Amino acid sequence: MLHATLKQLSDGLTSGKFSSVEVTQYFIKRINDLNKSLNCFISVDAERSLAQARAADALRAAGNAQRLTGVPLAQKDIFCARGWLTTCGSKMLSNFVSPYDAHVIERFNAAGAVNLGKTNMDEFAMGSSNETSFYGPVRNPWDRERVPGGSSGGSAAAVAARLAPAATGTDTGGSIRQPAALTGICGLKPTYGLVSRYGMIAFASSLDQGGPMARTAEDLGLMLNVMAGFDTRDSTSLQRDTEDYNRDLTKPLAGLRVGLPKEFFAAGASADVIKAVEGAVAEYRKLGGEIVDVSLPNMALSVPVYYVLAPAEASSNLSRFDGVRYGYRTSDYGNLAEMYEKTRAEGFGAEVKRRILIGAYVLSHGYYDAYYIRAQKLRRLIAQDFVEAFKTCDVIMGPTSPSTAFKIGEKSGDPVQMYLSDIYTIAVNLAGLPGMSIPCGFDSGGLPVGLQIIGNYFSEARMLNVAHQYQLATDWHVKMPPGCEAFKS
Amino acid sequence: MKWEVVIGLETHAQLSTASKIFSGASTAFGAEPNTQACAVDLALPGVLPVLNKGAVERAIRFGLAVGAKINRRSIFARKNYFYPDLPKGYQISQYELPIVEGGSMTVLVGDTEKTVRLTRAHLEEDAGKSLHEDHHGATGIDLNRAGTPLLEIVTEPDMRSSAEAVAYAKALHALVRWIDICDGNMQEGSFRCDANVSVRPAGTDKLGTRCEIKNLNSFRFLEKAIEYEVRRQIEVIEDGGKIVQETRLYDPDKDETRSMRSKEDAHDYRYFPDPDLLPLEISEKLLTEVEENLPELPQQKKKRFVENYRLSLTEARLLTSSYNIAGYFEGVAKTSLMDGESLGSADFKLCASWVINDIAAKMNEEENLPPWAFRVSSETVGHIIRRVREGIINAKTGKELLVRFWDEGQRKSAQSGGYIHGGYLQQVDELIRDEGLSQVSDGSAIEKIVDDVIQANAQQVADFRAGKEKAFNSLVGQVMKATKGKANPQQVNDILKRKLAE
Numbered sequence: 003m004l005h006a007t008l009k010q011l012s013d014g015l016t017s018g019k020f021s022s023v024e025v026t027q028y029f030i031k032r033i034n035d036l037n038k039s040l041n042c043f044i045s046v047d048a049e050r051s052l053a054q055a056r057a058a059d060a061l062r063a064a065g066n067a068q069r070l071t072g073v074p075l076a077q078k079d080i081f082c083a084r085g086w087l088t089t090c091g092s093k094m095l096s097n098f099v100s101p102y103d104a105h106v107i108e109r110f111n112a113a114g115a116v117n118l119g120k121t122n123m124d125e126f127a128m129g130s131s132n133e134t135s136f137y138g139p140v141r142n143p144w145d146r147e148r149v150p151g152g153s154s155g156g157s158a159a160a161v162a163a164r165l166a167p168a169a170t171g172t173d174t175g176g177s178i179r180q181p182a183a184l185t186g187i188c189g190l191k192p193t194y195g196l197v198s199r200y201g202m203i204a205f206a207s208s209l210d211q212g213g214p215m216a217r218t219a220e221d222l223g224l225m226l227n228v229m230a231g232f233d234t235r236d237s238t239s240l241q242r243d244t245e246d247y248n249r250d251l252t253k254p255l256a257g258l259r260v261g262l263p264k265e266f267f268a269a270g271a272s273a274d275v276i277k278a279v280e281g282a283v284a285e286y287r288k289l290g291g292e293i294v295d296v297s298l299p300n301m302a303l304s305v306p307v308y309y310v311l312a313p314a315e316a317s318s319n320l321s322r323f324d325g326v327r328y329g330y331r332t333s334d335y336g337n338l339a340e341m342y343e344k345t346r347a348e349g350f351g352a353e354v355k356r357r358i359l360i361g362a363y364v365l366s367h368g369y370y371d372a373y374y375i376r377a378q379k380l381r382r383l384i385a386q387d388f389v390e391a392f393k394t395c396d397v398i399m400g401p402t403s404p405s406t407a408f409k410i411g412e413k414s415g416d417p418v419q420m421y422l423s424d425i426y427t428i429a430v431n432l433a434g435l436p437g438m439s440i441p442c443g444f445d446s447g448g449l450p451v452g453l454q455i456i457g458n459y460f461s462e463a464r465m466l467n468v469a470h471q472y473q474l475a476t477d478w479h480v481k482m483p484p485g486c487e488a489f490k491s
Numbered sequence: 492m493k494w495e496v497v498i499g500l501e502t503h504a505q506l507s508t509a510s511k512i513f514s515g516a517s518t519a520f521g522a523e524p525n526t527q528a529c530a531v532d533l534a535l536p537g538v539l540p541v542l543n544k545g546a547v548e549r550a551i552r553f554g555l556a557v558g559a560k561i562n563r564r565s566i567f568a569r570k571n572y573f574y575p576d577l578p579k580g581y582q583i584s585q586y587e588l589p590i591v592e593g594g595s596m597t598v599l600v601g602d603t604e605k606t607v608r609l610t611r612a613h614l615e616e617d618a619g620k621s622l623h624e625d626h627h628g629a630t631g632i633d634l635n636r637a638g639t640p641l642l643e644i645v646t647e648p649d650m651r652s653s654a655e656a657v658a659y660a661k662a663l664h665a666l667v668r669w670i671d672i673c674d675g676n677m678q679e680g681s682f683r684c685d686a687n688v689s690v691r692p693a694g695t696d697k698l699g700t701r702c703e704i705k706n707l708n709s710f711r712f713l714e715k716a717i718e719y720e721v722r723r724q725i726e727v728i729e730d731g732g733k734i735v736q737e738t739r740l741y742d743p744d745k746d747e748t749r750s751m752r753s754k755e756d757a758h759d760y761r762y763f764p765d766p767d768l769l770p771l772e773i774s775e776k777l778l779t780e781v782e783e784n785l786p787e788l789p790q791q792k793k794k795r796f797v798e799n800y801r802l803s804l805t806e807a808r809l810l811t812s813s814y815n816i817a818g819y820f821e822g823v824a825k826t827s828l829m830d831g832e833s834l835g836s837a838d839f840k841l842c843a844s845w846v847i848n849d850i851a852a853k854m855n856e857e858e859n860l861p862p863w864a865f866r867v868s869s870e871t872v873g874h875i876i877r878r879v880r881e882g883i884i885n886a887k888t889g890k891e892l893l894v895r896f897w898d899e900g901q902r903k904s905a906q907s908g909g910y911i912h913g914g915y916l917q918q919v920d921e922l923i924r925d926e927g928l929s930q931v932s933d934g935s936a937i938e939k940i941v942d943d944v945i946q947a948n949a950q951q952v953a954d955f956r957a958g959k960e961k962a963f964n965s966l967v968g969q970v971m972k973a974t975k976g977k978a979n980p981q982q983v984n985d986i987l988k989r990k991l992a993e
Contacts, residue, residue, distance in 0.1 A: 081537075082535075082536060082537045088536065090536065095536065098536065100535075100536075100537075101530070101535070102530055102535065104537055199537075199539060200537065200538070200539055201537040201538070202537055203536040203537045204536075204537065204539075204767075206766075207766035207767050208766035234541065235539060235541060236539050236541075237539065237540065237541055237542065237767060237768050237769055238766075238767065238769065314763060315766055317571075317761075318569050318571050318580070318581050318761070318763070320580075321571060321573065321579060321580020321581055322534040322536070322578060322579045322580050323536075324573060324575075324580060326575045326578075326632065327533055327534070327578060327632075328533075328535070338575065338630075342573055362761060365571070365761035365762075365763050366759050366761055367759045367761075370761075370762075370763070374763060
């Protein structure tokens, strides 16, 4: 079971090789043994998970099983799940038990999947290292002195360390892809609007998108088949026909036009990362791909544009955390203003406060035009670059992150350095495009490197095909971090 | 110095949708606190707004009714500020691109017509309520009202007196009910005004510094608040002071306005487009649909009443003061027709007089009677008028029937707790038959009674012959009394005159 993919677990459940209760117990045991040293999970509730597993087994016995019935999955703690503590990595929600299910959780429940627990994350998804979590940093299974990336670091580390066969993540500026790259797993951020945001605690509404994290492209497709779909409760959700995202997995890649933006390979990424990515590109050439040079001239602007728009939206989205109706409230206050000030001063961490301040500043009277409006205009230019690029290629490839996993504490004192770790991923969110990361090698220190694949709008099936064919030809994705085989760490 | 008063109004009209503007919770008034607040209204983490199409249709309806431009694309923005009854920490409103722009309303101030230009009307959500009593020193929050749809209707600074402002507010109040987008219930806060007031030396163009008086929920308070504020501003300036731009509250108990917050304390609302809501696009189809369902507007109806029904302007104005009255009047006219008559030959003057004088009088007897709650149906009233016109009963009997039915309707309604009409169309004829209400038009019968009356009232006859006209009325009264009011009054007049002249 240790190395089983989601697909293999699903097949094993179908053939009766094992039951959902057995699989769930297996992963709960792994969590119990390894989570202390990795800190992947904020909440685990074995009883609740096993109850779901028993229900799944009953469903199967009655002949009503679907593809993911009975498989255990980890859920990022940004998704509201009824009856579960849902903290978003923040002290502010450290006492918030959600009374309702997010759309994504509803879909997994309806599919009969088992919730293994809620994974650790940067506070309100603001961070690229998982160090901003109120619940402490997640450790990278490949090197426990290093970060797993963020903000979906708990999900990434849990999947890499085989504490869960797959997990959900959310990606506002790279929060699925960058931790996937840093932990050697696969992660997909779908086209904006494909996965409902209902019940996914908002960071930056126009950029946030939920997506799957798993060890193979095929598993991502199985997850996305459940997660994607129109939801009337999210006005930005897109009404489209249902599709099987794994329908094209086996298509050969002959004639695939792979666009390489020169900006992705200019100075900035480490030599090891560039080497691994170039190796992957060579592999694609072997698989029948043809390489096309493309350019994303405005990509350099994506980090500053993002750090105007995302904090602007966040400053407003996080206003509801005021201590009035739920969540943390300061214990000692004399009046309303003091209640607000102390609640928010004590309830939010430093990075969240920094972004609220930036956001309030760029939206304030007299600065709005210079920052917010200009950033919106540039956002359109950045998206237009991709439209141009996709006229000559089918997918764009490059590094996911400029470096492999960095040390805990290495960048936490320097926000700008931290922000730059998302330089290759942010533009994709600004354009609303789908992007994914798959493992494509290791650096000289043995840390995984991620290959980023960016597709055109709604080309998820094609991207999964592109990733799957690579995974048939290579074995980077089956490597396991050292020290994760044993039950005791 | 002579001063000119300049007033602009911002009115919040609560739109009459069954559910809230961005959630499915009910908008019904008066429920237990927080029982009509769903996850979205409570602003739980992760929830999202979904726009109620009914609110959009009502805003379009209003825009069309005032001849405004309907923006085919408008934007919802977030207005950010912290307050405990504002659950999200921002209000979703429209800022730079509202759904309705421009338009105007023509209102009657005394006998002159006045046109007030509208700046815009935009959709927004209401906040909850803070309850400062009964919570042992703490403040209670009721979020039932949070998310209720509002249309904020903003005028240009076109009004020059409290009377003009009140006339506009009343006309607007009638219009929103007429087009059925707001119930207009001012006690429940469904229709409330903010007044922007400034003064300037008469004959000058530059606007003075304005003060905004918030939340005026009756026409009387609107009038008194403006009048107080005008006096205050003139006094301040004449004493050599300066008006400070600020928000003020009107205290009806003390009849004065008080400073609430000055411009310096004003919030920076940090407006920006709400990323949870796509720009609101209005299709040609929706626009056409709303337009086709728009009722005839008061101005059009008034014109038609004057031109087609040959009513006076005053009558037409009174009858079009509300949609219900106008509809009632037309219903009465329709059923007042005699066999073979077409609407064109109806006695509109007579019907108008019944509705304006008799029905209105009965309506006014009851406080808090909803404007649509006529105690007798328009069909029944029309039928009574028909029988009068046919000469079957006289007008006095007819009006007695109306009052009788009305009181019965009132009684039945009070018993049932609902609204029940008194009487019914057929009952008019049943009562005429069973109680012998038909008027006596038999000339010889009347002549005999007249002879008796003349004989028994020698003094009055002498007085009349001596030139006292009043004595004639007294004699008519005697004849009517003798016939229990059923004699045809015209015939009584004619016969009496003839006999007295003999």
